[in-house]
Amino acid sequence: MLSLLCLTLSEPKTAKEIIASRDELLESAISRLANGDKDALGDLYENARVSVYSFALSIVKNTQDAEDVMHDTFVAVYKHAKSYTPKGKPLAWILTIAKNFALKALRQRSRFSSEEEDWERYNDQTNDEAEQGEKRLVLMELLKTLSEQERQIITLHAVSGLKHRQIAELLDLPLSTVLSKYNRAIKKLRNELQEDASDV
């Protein structure tokens, strides 16, 4: 029995296993928060921040708003930890909250600026960051060439590991639409990457 356990522990983790253990950690963090353990906030943050930030960014398209959404989301999760019913899908719950804050930010922002300005702002901001060059490439293409829904679907699938079905629920789209948009978006990205590679 012990050797079996050792075997499982030493095998490299598949993507599925990584997601499963992340979900377990999130559920445990949320239930600890619900019991008043404030320190669980750190665990929660560590396991969900990239998912929340990337999803928020895919909606609001600028880093300032995305950071605010991330902040508001985690505060809200902290506040409402007790109302979460453990069902094995903690991330979907957290992202639902994030989505609403993101939509709110979008509505407020739309009163002041157009879509092109959003993109410009994002490009300016990321140029200031330390990491540049080849690594940035996929992200840039993602933002530029995809439609709203395509961008959100790809982000949710790639970064948060949500299944298409969960994405369909989160975005309130039929499964077939999600699959179709996902396929189209991946195709677009692949084409854009190939073009850029041949230009260089």
Added chain:
Amino acid sequence: MSNKNNDIENRLKSEFESITPNNLDRIKATVDSDASAKILELPKKKRPIYKKFVCAVAAMFVLCALGAATILSTTSGSELATIISLDVNPGVELTINEKDEITDTRATNSDGESILKGLSLDGKDINEGLDIIIDKLVDSGYISSDANSVLVSVNSSEQTSAKKIENLVTEKITATLSKNGVEASIISQIVEKDEEIEELAEEYKMSDGKARLINELAKKDGRHTFDELSTLTVNELSVLLNETKTMPNDVKKHGKVSKKDYISSDEALQSALSYVNAQKSEIKNLSLELDYLKKHGENSGSMVYDVRFIFNDTEYRFDVGAKNGEILKEKSDRVDEDTPPPPKKPRPQNTIGKEMAMDIAQNAGFNPSSDADFDIELECDDDGNWYYDVEIPSDASVNGDNASTESTDETNCETNCETDLTRPYPDGSFRPSDKDDCNHGDDDDDDDDDDDRYEQGDRDDYHKPLPPSDGDSSHRSPEKIRIDAISGNIIKR
């Protein structure tokens, strides 16, 4: 297919990981300082203690089972196991080991369950098991000379083993059916684990094998979405596959599919000719092929003959019921006297597919109230270019009014006494009702309600599809657009 996308997705993931800021301190500060950010208590629920105990025990049991399953599954991967999935109408799945012995059986739909009932196949050799299953399928009437198709899908970690099993199963089924007086028509395919296929199979309650076949057919055929083809029997799928010039990837045909249930193509043509009072000698540019017609709002459709010809300067299109010759759909367009269109070219194998055409149309501003409002036809122009003609009935909305529903959301939420903490209001806040000690009364079902809200949301409420911002909302889009069937580009008229 999923593996090919992993490289792009992994890059994306690591990019996001590198740019995500770490603002935990700021969040902690807010949480510590802000009095309103305390962890909210749920309203007290009357819940008997023994229920909590039972739930806890059940939860522990599930966790143990999950733990055991994880350990078991990671260690059993070293044995070679092949999964053979059979679909007729009933769907069954057999797992065999290296010695070709059956180690597990499973039904993939409810008809399959009735087939497996009373059969004990574990430990038997695959040939014997197939004999038993096929005999029962024939006895139960699922396979006959009129409907003689079987779909065989083989999934094995080892390629050569998969092919060997594919041949073995195909030969065995052919032999058993022959013994029963039926000439078999077998479609076989080698399948791999695919997340997209698994999700489709789960959604439509069919086996992975059938889902894969339908998906491949939808891609090759270009005229139908997965959803439209989902209600076809294996026999009908087989008939459609027969019509395509090249088979989808890794799909093989053995034997001839029975069309005894259907009228002949001559009879179908005659039915169409009588409708317009024409003689065969008077028509031009005849094209005729089998297709599947599912009318909007109906649960299932039927096989039809798609009959087209030009008669008296009019291009006619008929969908003739393949079983009884009834005219199910008819369309006509006047054509230019001087330049009749050339004969139809064979359909291309690499169209973007109907699903994607719908998606492109939606991005261009077409927002019908449901998928059924789309009228999409795959057509060919004079130069041999294929395109999708997309039309929406003029009363359906374009760039629909999503904004108006948001104000009603808020009033609904406010008049609701319950504090729904799993479902934030559209403005992002979680507003409890004015009455903090709102009495929920005897709701043992409270948790279930919360689950429903968490699971599905209230579709009319804040779960609005995000408005398409690619289309320009300042002017009305036309009710008709044309999309190139290969590239997906919108063709200007």
